[in-house]
Amino acid sequence: MSDRGSVSTLHVRTRVNGEPAEFLCGPAETLLDALRDRLELRGSKEGCGTGDCGACSVLLDDRLVPSCLVLAAEVSDREVLTVEGIARGDSLHPVQQKLLEHAALQCGVCTPGFVVAAKALLDLNPSPTEREVRYWLAGNLCRCTGYDKIIRAVLDAADVMRRETSEVTT
Amino acid sequence: MSGERSFTYVGTRPIRHDGLDKVTGRANYGADFTLPGMLHGYVLRSPHAHARIVSIDTSAAEAVPGVKAVITGRDIPKTKGKLSLGEAALELGPMGDNALAHDKVLYEGHAVAAVAAASVDIAREAAEKIRVVYEALQPVMNVDQALAPDAPILHDDLVTKGQPLPDAPKRTNVALRMQLKRGDLDQGFAEADVIVERVFTTPMAHQGYIEPHACVARYGEDGQVLVWTTTQGHFVVRDASAGILGMDAARIKVVPSEIGGGFGGKIPVYLEPLAIALSRKAHRPVKMVMSRADVFRATGPTSGTKIRAKIGAKKDGTLVAADCSLYYEAGAYPGSPAGAGAMCAIAPYDIPNFSIEAYDIVVNRPKVAAYRAPGSPSAAFATESVIDEIAERLDMDPIELRLKNAAVEGDLAPYGPKFGPIGLVQVLEAAKRHPHWTAPLGENQGRGVACGFWFNAGLNSTAVVSLSADGSATLVTGNPDIGGTRVAQALMVSEELGIPVERVRPTVADTDSIGYNDLTGGSRVCYATGMAVIKAAQDARDQLCARAAKIWDVDPSCVAWEHGRAVPLNGASDHEPLTVGELAAKMTATGGPVVGRGSVSAPMAGPGSAPTSATSRSTGRPASAGWSATRPSRTSARPCIRPTSRGRCRVAQRRVSAGRSTRSTSTTSPATCRTPASSTTACPWRRTCR
Numbered sequence: 001m002s003d004r005g006s007v008s009t010l011h012v013r014t015r016v017n018g019e020p021a022e023f024l025c026g027p028a029e030t031l032l033d034a035l036r037d038r039l040e041l042r043g044s045k046e047g048c049g050t051g052d053c054g055a056c057s058v059l060l061d062d063r064l065v066p067s068c069l070v071l072a073a074e075v076s077d078r079e080v081l082t083v084e085g086i087a088r089g090d091s092l093h094p095v096q097q098k099l100l101e102h103a104a105l106q107c108g109v110c111t112p113g114f115v116v117a118a119k120a121l122l123d124l125n126p127s128p129t130e131r132e133v134r135y136w137l138a139g140n141l142c143r144c145t146g147y148d149k150i151i152r153a154v155l156d157a158a159d160v161m162r163r164e165t166s167e168v169t170t
Numbered sequence: 171m172s173g174e175r176s177f178t179y180v181g182t183r184p185i186r187h188d189g190l191d192k193v194t195g196r197a198n199y200g201a202d203f204t205l206p207g208m209l210h211g212y213v214l215r216s217p218h219a220h221a222r223i224v225s226i227d228t229s230a231a232e233a234v235p236g237v238k239a240v241i242t243g244r245d246i247p248k249t250k251g252k253l254s255l256g257e258a259a260l261e262l263g264p265m266g267d268n269a270l271a272h273d274k275v276l277y278e279g280h281a282v283a284a285v286a287a288a289s290v291d292i293a294r295e296a297a298e299k300i301r302v303v304y305e306a307l308q309p310v311m312n313v314d315q316a317l318a319p320d321a322p323i324l325h326d327d328l329v330t331k332g333q334p335l336p337d338a339p340k341r342t343n344v345a346l347r348m349q350l351k352r353g354d355l356d357q358g359f360a361e362a363d364v365i366v367e368r369v370f371t372t373p374m375a376h377q378g379y380i381e382p383h384a385c386v387a388r389y390g391e392d393g394q395v396l397v398w399t400t401t402q403g404h405f406v407v408r409d410a411s412a413g414i415l416g417m418d419a420a421r422i423k424v425v426p427s428e429i430g431g432g433f434g435g436k437i438p439v440y441l442e443p444l445a446i447a448l449s450r451k452a453h454r455p456v457k458m459v460m461s462r463a464d465v466f467r468a469t470g471p472t473s474g475t476k477i478r479a480k481i482g483a484k485k486d487g488t489l490v491a492a493d494c495s496l497y498y499e500a501g502a503y504p505g506s507p508a509g510a511g512a513m514c515a516i517a518p519y520d521i522p523n524f525s526i527e528a529y530d531i532v533v534n535r536p537k538v539a540a541y542r543a544p545g546s547p548s549a550a551f552a553t554e555s556v557i558d559e560i561a562e563r564l565d566m567d568p569i570e571l572r573l574k575n576a577a578v579e580g581d582l583a584p585y586g587p588k589f590g591p592i593g594l595v596q597v598l599e600a601a602k603r604h605p606h607w608t609a610p611l612g613e614n615q616g617r618g619v620a621c622g623f624w625f626n627a628g629l630n631s632t633a634v635v636s637l638s639a640d641g642s643a644t645l646v647t648g649n650p651d652i653g654g655t656r657v658a659q660a661l662m663v664s665e666e667l668g669i670p671v672e673r674v675r676p677t678v679a680d681t682d683s684i685g686y687n688d689l690t691g692g693s694r695v696c697y698a699t700g701m702a703v704i705k706a707a708q709d710a711r712d713q714l715c716a717r718a719a720k721i722w723d724v725d726p727s728c729v730a731w732e733h734g735r736a737v738p739l740n741g742a743s744d745h746e747p748l749t750v751g752e753l754a755a756k757m758t759a760t761g762g763p764v765v766g767r768g769s770v771s772a773p774m775a776g777p778g779s780a781p782t783s784a785t786s787r788s789t790g791r792p793a794s795a796g797w798s799a800t801r802p803s804r805t806s807a808r809p810c811i812r813p814t815s816r817g818r819c820r821v822a823q824r825r826v827s828a829g830r831s832t833r834s835t836s837t838t839s840p841a842t843c844r845t846p847a848s849s850t851t852a853c854p855w856r857r858t859c860r
Contacts, residue, residue, distance in 0.1 A: 043196065049461055087194055105192050107380070115195075
């Protein structure tokens with residue numbers, strides 16, 4: 001957090017999880033710190049601070065980014081989606097539901113990043129192969145589960161979402 | 171051991187109680203806690219691996235606007251106290267010195283000062299203004315350097331404990347030498363037709379939990395302290411912080427957050443004593459969060475090791491002698507798992523003549539911490555590799571060689587006690603039958619097998635089961651849930667009370683809100699805390715039976731508990747059974763709240779796992795094409811983690827951990843119930859579930 005008087009403070013207006021949001025931040029402050037400390041959205045986690053672990057993954061205008069490598073000031077007039085905005089009202093997103101059903105989490109600290117990353121994948125590619133899921137999620141580290149169940153959960157979620165889509169269109 | 175029991179709830183796979191918060195980002199981890207008026211701490215760390223601290227001048231840091239407190243080793247008293255942790259007694263002196271150096275820095279990254287300020291940036295800038303004068307010393311980076319005759323000595327007062335060799339030097343970096351011996355080594359090797367001796371080294375490796383260490387501490391003017399932290403044992407944090415700071419443990423309340431992985435590495439205290447000391451000085455709450463770099467520089471990895479293993483076998487494959495020397499890096503302060511390595515090194519086998527010596531050696535690296543079966547994997551890597559080479563020399567199938575020598579019930583463990591039904595033969599037979607053992611190999615693929623050995627720590631646990639008036643129940647325990655233990659323990663309550671797991675709410679309570687609990691580690695929570703949970707649930711159930719007897723006006727012996735109901739026996743059979751809900755609704759009239767308590771000091775049980783793996787992997791890359799793991803268990807009380815690799819096959823897991831390519835995992839469970847090998851207190855279900 002940079003709130004020292006000696007450096008200039010920036011005023012950022014943006015949209016977070018579909019709602020208008022604004023905050024003050026320092027010029028070197030990361031989006032992750034702004035989300036956590038300014039907007040009190042602490043679902044995104046800092047595991048490394050260097051873009052390696054994926055625990056801070058968010059969508060910036062539908063693009064998957066590690067929020068620890070994005071400056072908070074960069075998100076002016078853009079659309080940020082965090083793990084807190086993934087559930088649809090009072091029902092979970094299929095990725096969240098399937099992670100639960102497959103018991104695809106253990107300590108859970110990497111889970112928010114996986115949820116965001118998997119949602120981004122399924123938005124782009126509704127029918128990913130196992131290989132595509134593995135490659136897409138290669139930027140998210142999980143130390144507990146061994147990945148297999150996460151991959152299966154995401155494939156299962158894709159299946160659910162395809163069926164939902166076909167129900168809507170038919 | 172009798173009493174095969176069929177389960178209604180254990181073995182089912184409910185959604186875990188903590189799951190929703192974790193998939194929605196609501197779960198609170200160490201760094202997620204904040205308080206009004208909170209300051210931010212920053213630790214200044216040593217740039218030297220080995221140096222004497224000549225002086226520290228903090229005045230420039232204190233003058234930075236926004237800085238509220240600066241502490242150095244002078245703010246933390248030196249102590250010689252000890253803290254019992256079951257798997258190891260921890261010396262508080264070194265723990266405090268590790269948290270904040272007093273006279274010397276012993277590794278690059280060793281904390282020398284800490285600052286609390288209005289923001290992390292201010293704290294960092296101020297810390298950089300602290301002037302530390304070091305007298306740099308020659309560092310000792312591995313066991314060979316540490317054992318050299320002219321080696322620099324890390325601790326002037328270090329004395330070799332255990333069984334030091336008679337000619338061992340007085341000034342030393344060896345903190346402990348221990349030896350396990352049986353039979354006649356010379357005669358054993360004389361009988362051998364094949365002898366293989368090799369030296370293995372393994373580098374130190376960090377546990378690599380995704381969540382860095384983080385805490386918030388608030389020191390009240392009345393001396394009462396609150397700490398929120400991510401830890402494998404909040405009672406450890408309380409007692410260690412109290413010991414290090416010279417405070418009464420009862421003055422510190424520690425609230426555990428969700429824990430983002432630990433793997434043994436979140437047992438020691440690092441930030442908590444500093445945050446308390448800073449808060450005491452600043453009169454404000456202080457939050458401290460490690461960067462990833464700090465985690466790797468300054469928190470405990472597992473030991474780097476050097477292991478010499480010499481094993482002899484007869485032509486028919488009978489292992490006749492083993493002679494091993496284990497040299498384990500302790501890091502900056504004594505406490506490597508060399509002893510556990512010695513206990514495990516040849517434990518899967520019945521070898522009549524052996525000598526295993528183990529050395530705990532201090533070096534200028536971060537103090538090691540526990541890491542998944544601490545000490546065992548490196549030892550197994552050495553001995554299993556030698557056993558493989560023996561199989562090769564004898565032209566024998568590696569599973570057959572292991573089967574021929576597998577320890578069985580009644581054999582003496584190398585460290586003393588008699589094995590119970592450990593199931594290793596059944597596991598090896600199952601591995602032999604597994605398709606992976608005979609599947610055709612592709613290009614650049616090989617196949618291997620290894621056994622491993624570990625124990626379950628027992629230790630102290632407390633649990634409380636309270637009934638609500640609607641017949642649902644709360645379960646309170648005191649072990650941070652690192653792997654799904656809340657839902658596992660809720661299932662145990664379901665099983666005893668006969669209510670669905672959704673009607674049991676499990677909570678991990680702070681140190682003020684539940685009796686003492688040893689740490690989450692040593693694979694003990696499902697096992698030992700599980701015992702306390704079952705006892706607490708049975709206590710609640712017995713109270714419910716007594717309430718039914720009261721309602722029916724019969725002797726309590728005329729009431730049994732079946733499927734969640736109090737059922738009348740002979741002499742009371744004119745009454746209708748009463749459900750938990752019906753009994754709970756009458757709590758007020760029948761004697762007040764129903765609160766079941768369980769507290770145990772569980773015996774250590776071993777082996778915790780005797781797994782075997784058949785690994786087929788491409789050479790030259792750590793990626794696995796497929797692996798299987800077998801272990802001797804049947805019913806798991808931890809539904810959510812059952813199909814994962816955790817605890818199943820430690821050796822195979824190490825091999826594949828870097829590989830994220832496709833792999834298949836399959837498991838066979840050949841044996842029936844695992845029972846504590848050397849335990850005198852039976853599991854309440856006469857079986858162990860882990």
